[in-house]
Amino acid sequence: MEKRRPTAWMREEYEKLVAADLDWKLRVLQGPSAPRSIVDGRSVIMLCSNNYLNLSNHARIKDAAKRAVDTHGAGSGSVRPIAGNMNLHEELERRIARFKRREAALFYVSGFAGNAGLIPQLVGEGDAIFTDELNHGSIIDGVRLTKAFRFIYRHNDAADLERALKEADPKFTKLLIVSDGVFSMDGDIAPVDQIAKLGEEYGAMVFIDDAHGEGVLGDGGRGVASHFHVEEKIHVELGTFSKALGVVGGYVAGSNDLRNYALNKSRTWLLSGSHPPAVTAACIAAIDVLETEPWHVERLWENTRYYKKELVSLGFDVGNSATPITPVMCGEASVAKRLSERLFDLGVFALPIVFPMVARDKARIRTIMNAGLSREDLDEALNAFERAGKAVGLLK
Amino acid sequence: MARIGFLVNPVAGLGGRVGLKGTDGVADEAVRRGATPVAPAKAAEMLRALAAKPQARLLTWLTCSGPMGEDALNAAGLGHDVVYRCQPPTTEEDTRKACRAFLGRGVDLIVFVGGDGTARDIASIVGSVVPIVGVPSGVKMHSAVFGLHPESVAAILADFVGGHTATVDAEILDLDEDKYREGEWVVRLYATAKTLHEPTLIQTGKLMFEAATEEDARDGIAEYLLEEMDQAPDTLYLLGPGGTLHRVKQRFGAGGTLLGIDAAKGKTLVAADLDEAAILRLLDAHPVAKLVLSPIGAQGFILGRGNLELSPAVLRRIGLRNVVVVATPDKLRHTPDLRVDTGDLELDREFAQKEYLFVVQGYREMKVHPIRG
Ligand SMILES: Cc1ncc(COP(=O)(O)O)c(C=O)c1O
Numbered sequence: 001m002e003k004r005r006p007t008a009w010m011r012e013e014y015e016k017l018v019a020a021d022l023d024w025k026l027r028v029l030q031g032p033s034a035p036r037s038i039v040d041g042r043s044v045i046m047l048c049s050n051n052y053l054n055l056s057n058h059a060r061i062k063d064a065a066k067r068a069v070d071t072h073g074a075g076s077g078s079v080r081p082i083a084g085n086m087n088l089h090e091e092l093e094r095r096i097a098r099f100k101r102r103e104a105a106l107f108y109v110s111g112f113a114g115n116a117g118l119i120p121q122l123v124g125e126g127d128a129i130f131t132d133e134l135n136h137g138s139i140i141d142g143v144r145l146t147k148a149f150r151f152i153y154r155h156n157d158a159a160d161l162e163r164a165l166k167e168a169d170p171k172f173t174k175l176l177i178v179s180d181g182v183f184s185m186d187g188d189i190a191p192v193d194q195i196a197k198l199g200e201e202y203g204a205m206v207f208i209d210d211a212h213g214e215g216v217l218g219d220g221g222r223g224v225a226s227h228f229h230v231e232e233k234i235h236v237e238l239g240t241f242s243k244a245l246g247v248v249g250g251y252v253a254g255s256n257d258l259r260n261y262a263l264n265k266s267r268t269w270l271l272s273g274s275h276p277p278a279v280t281a282a283c284i285a286a287i288d289v290l291e292t293e294p295w296h297v298e299r300l301w302e303n304t305r306y307y308k309k310e311l312v313s314l315g316f317d318v319g320n321s322a323t324p325i326t327p328v329m330c331g332e333a334s335v336a337k338r339l340s341e342r343l344f345d346l347g348v349f350a351l352p353i354v355f356p357m358v359a360r361d362k363a364r365i366r367t368i369m370n371a372g373l374s375r376e377d378l379d380e381a382l383n384a385f386e387r388a389g390k391a392v393g394l395l396k
Numbered sequence: 397m398a399r400i401g402f403l404v405n406p407v408a409g410l411g412g413r414v415g416l417k418g419t420d421g422v423a424d425e426a427v428r429r430g431a432t433p434v435a436p437a438k439a440a441e442m443l444r445a446l447a448a449k450p451q452a453r454l455l456t457w458l459t460c461s462g463p464m465g466e467d468a469l470n471a472a473g474l475g476h477d478v479v480y481r482c483q484p485p486t487t488e489e490d491t492r493k494a495c496r497a498f499l500g501r502g503v504d505l506i507v508f509v510g511g512d513g514t515a516r517d518i519a520s521i522v523g524s525v526v527p528i529v530g531v532p533s534g535v536k537m538h539s540a541v542f543g544l545h546p547e548s549v550a551a552i553l554a555d556f557v558g559g560h561t562a563t564v565d566a567e568i569l570d571l572d573e574d575k576y577r578e579g580e581w582v583v584r585l586y587a588t589a590k591t592l593h594e595p596t597l598i599q600t601g602k603l604m605f606e607a608a609t610e611e612d613a614r615d616g617i618a619e620y621l622l623e624e625m626d627q628a629p630d631t632l633y634l635l636g637p638g639g640t641l642h643r644v645k646q647r648f649g650a651g652g653t654l655l656g657i658d659a660a661k662g663k664t665l666v667a668a669d670l671d672e673a674a675i676l677r678l679l680d681a682h683p684v685a686k687l688v689l690s691p692i693g694a695q696g697f698i699l700g701r702g703n704l705e706l707s708p709a710v711l712r713r714i715g716l717r718n719v720v721v722v723a724t725p726d727k728l729r730h731t732p733d734l735r736v737d738t739g740d741l742e743l744d745r746e747f748a749q750k751e752y753l754f755v756v757q758g759y760r761e762m763k764v765h766p767i768r769g
Contacts, residue, residue: 022559133763152757163752
C-alpha cells in the first residue's frame with residue numbers, strides 16, 4: 001500500500017482556492033492603521049479599515065497601553081477564572097457597563113468569542129433561535145453549537161421574523177432572537193426597534209451583535225440600541241473594541257444576571273487566556289475618550305455625509321447604506337476589480353467585494369468612512385474615484 | 397482547459413408555437429403546421445454572450461455536425477471538434493449517440509439546447525457521470541438543469557471555468573406527452589442527473605462563513621427527520637421522490653426509491669414505490685401520518701410534478717398540517733415560491749391560503765418560505 005501523506009491535502013485544497021481566485025491575498029501595512037497608511041510600500045488613503053474613529057492612533061489610548069505594561073506587565077498569566085483576573089479587567093467591565101448604561105458587562109477575548117461562547121449557553125434542547133439570514137459568521141458558529149431549533153428569517157424582515165415566532169411560540173421553552181445591529185457588507189441597520197417589540201410580545205430574549213454600531217450610532221456612539229432608544233428591551237448587547245474603539249476585545253452588556261451566568265458558562269471565556277494589561281488599559285482609555293471627546297463621532301458623521309453626497313453627485317450608486325459603511329456599486333466583478341486597482345494606483349486603498357461574497361451583479365467596492373480623514377483627504381479620494389470611475393467606464 | 401460537449405436539438409420547441417405542447421414524436425407534424433425552429437437562435441444567443449467573456453478562451457468544444465451544434469459554433473467563431481455526425485432530420489437517437497460520443501471523449505460538462513425531452517434523452521445516457529446544463533429552448537422546461545436565459549447559461553459556463561460552481565443533483569421531469577395531448581397533465585420524474593449550480597447568494601464567501609455543502613445539508617435534514625420518527629414511533633411517514641429525501645431513504649438500508657413514494661415508521665422502511673391505492677391502504681391502517689415532500693424541478697412544485705400518486709384523496713386523508721417540506725438552503729434560494737398543483741382547486745386554494753410554509757433546511761433548521769397555488 002502506498003504510504004499515507006497526511007498533510008498533502010492542504011496544498012491541494014489551497015491550490016484549488018488559488019485556481020478559483022478565492023484565496024486571500026494579504027496586503028501588508030508598514031506602520032499604523034491611519035487615515036493615510038503605508039500599504040505594500042505605498043502611501044494610500046485608507047478607506048477599508050474598521051477603525052471608524054481613528055482611535056487606534058489616539059495619544060491617550062496609546063499612553064494608557066504603555067503605562068499598563070510598566071505597572072502590570074506584558075501578559076495576564078492565566079485565564080480569568082483562575083489567576084488571570086486583574087483589577088484592570090474588572091475596571092474595564094465597570095466602565096463598559098457605565099458607558100452602555102447597563103447593570104453589568106463581561107469582557108471576552110473577541111467579539112467572535114462572545115458570540116461563539118455565549119449563544120450556545122443561552123438556548124439548548126427544547127428551545128428555539130431566530131436568526132437573520134445574513135448574520136455574521138461568528139453568530140452562525142454560535143448557533144451551530146446548540147441543539148436548539150433554528151428559524152432563519154429573511155434579512156431585516158420583521159414580518160418574516162414574526163411569522164416564525166408565531167409558528168414556534170407554543171412549542172418551545174426559551175426563544176432567542178439574534179441579529180447584527182449593522183450589517184457589515186451593505187451598512188444597513190437592522191430594525192432593532194421592531195425586533196425589540198417582537199421580543200417583548202413573544203417573551204423572547206433579544207441578542208444584538210453591534211460590532212459595527214458601537215462608537216458609530218446612538219447617543220455618543222453608544223450603539224444601535226441607544227439609536228432606537230430600546231436599551232432596556234435588548235437582553236444582550238454584544239460589542240467589540242476591534243472596530244470603532246480602535247483596540248481589540250469583545251464584550252457583552254446587560255443585566256447582572258447575564259454577567260453572572262455568562263462567566264460561569266461561556267467556554268470561550270473560561271478556557272482562554274485573558275487580555276494583556278496593555279490591551280485592557282487601552283480599552284478603558286478608549287471609553288474615556290468616547291465619554292469626554294464627542295467630536296470623534298461627530299466628525300465621522302460629517303465626513304460620511306459629505307463623502308456620500310459627493311459620491312452620488314459624481315454619479316456613483318452607494319446602495320442602501322445608512323452608516324459610514326459605503327458600498328460603491330460596480331455591477332460586474334471585473335469592473336469592481338479594475339476600479340479597485342486604479343484607485344490603488346491613485347493612492348486610495350479600497351477593496352472589491354465580488355461574487356460569491358455578494359450576488360453576481362452586485363459587485364462593489366466597500367468603503368468605510370473615518371473620522372480622521374480631513375476634507376483635503378476626502379477631496380483627494382473623491383477625485384481619485386472620479387478619475388478611476390471614468391477610466392473603467394462606470395462614469396460618463 | 398475545460399472540455400464541453402455541445403449539443404443542439406434542432407427541433408426542440410417546434411411544437412409550442414403550433415399548439416402541440418411538445419415536440420417529442422411529432423416534429424414532422426409541427427413542420428407541416430408551419431413551425432419554425434427556435435433552438436438555433438437560442439444557441440446563438442448563448443454563444444454570443446459567452447464569446448464576449450474572457451473565460452471563453454479556456455473552453456474546448458466537442459460537438460455534432462450541422463444543425464446539432466457545428467453551425468452555431470461556426471457562427472460564433474468558436475473552434476471545435478465534430479465527434480458525432482448526424483443525418484437531418486434528427487431524432488432522440490441522435491441525441492443519445494452524440495452523448496455516447498461525448499462520454500467517449502471524456503467531456504467535463506455537456507451543454508445542450510433543448511427542453512425536457514432533450515434533457516431526458518441525455519440523462520438516459522450520461523446519468524450522473526457528467527453534469528449537464530440546458531439552454532432553455534423547449535416547450536416544457538420543468539427539469540432543474542436549465543439556466544434562466546441563454547445569457548445566464550453563458551455566465552454559469554464562465555464561472556465553471558473559474559471553478560466557482562458546484563455540482564449538484566437535479567431532477568429530470570417531463571410531461572407524459574401522449575397523455576397531455578389527450579388533455580391530461582401528468583408530469584413524471586424520470587431520473588436525476590447532475591448539474592452545475594451557481595451559488596448566487598449573498599455573503600456566503602470567504603468574508604463571512606463557508607456555507608455548508610449540499611451533502612451536509614441533506615445529511616442534516618435526514619438526521620432531523622430520523623430524530624422525529626424516533627420520537628413518534630406510531631406515525632407513518634410517507635416520503636416523496638427526489639434526491640433530498642433519497643438521503644433519508646438510504647438511511648433505512650436497501651430498498652428505498654429515488655423516484656417513488658416510500659413509507660417508513662419508527663426509522664424502518666415499511667413499503668416502497670407506492671401507488672395511490674397502496675398509500676390509501678396504508679393510511680387506513682395508520683391514523684397518524686406525515687407526508688414529507690421536497691420541491692421537484694425548476695418551478696418549485698411540491699405537489700403535482702413527479703408525484704401524481706399523491707392524489708387529492710390522499711392529501712385530504714393526511715391533512716395539510718401534516719405536510720412537511722424539506723429543501724437544502726441552496727435549493728430554496730433557487731425556488732422563489734413553493735407551488736402546488738394537486739388537481740383539486742379547493743385543495744390548491746387551501747395551500748395558497750397558508751401563504752407561507754416552514755421548510756426544514758438542515759438539522760433542526762427551519763426557514764419560512766412563500767407558497768402559492
Ligand atoms: C457583526 C460582527 N460581529 C462580530 C465580529 C467579530 O468581532 P471581533 O473582531 O471582536 O472578533 C465582527 C467582525 O469582526 C462583525 O462584523
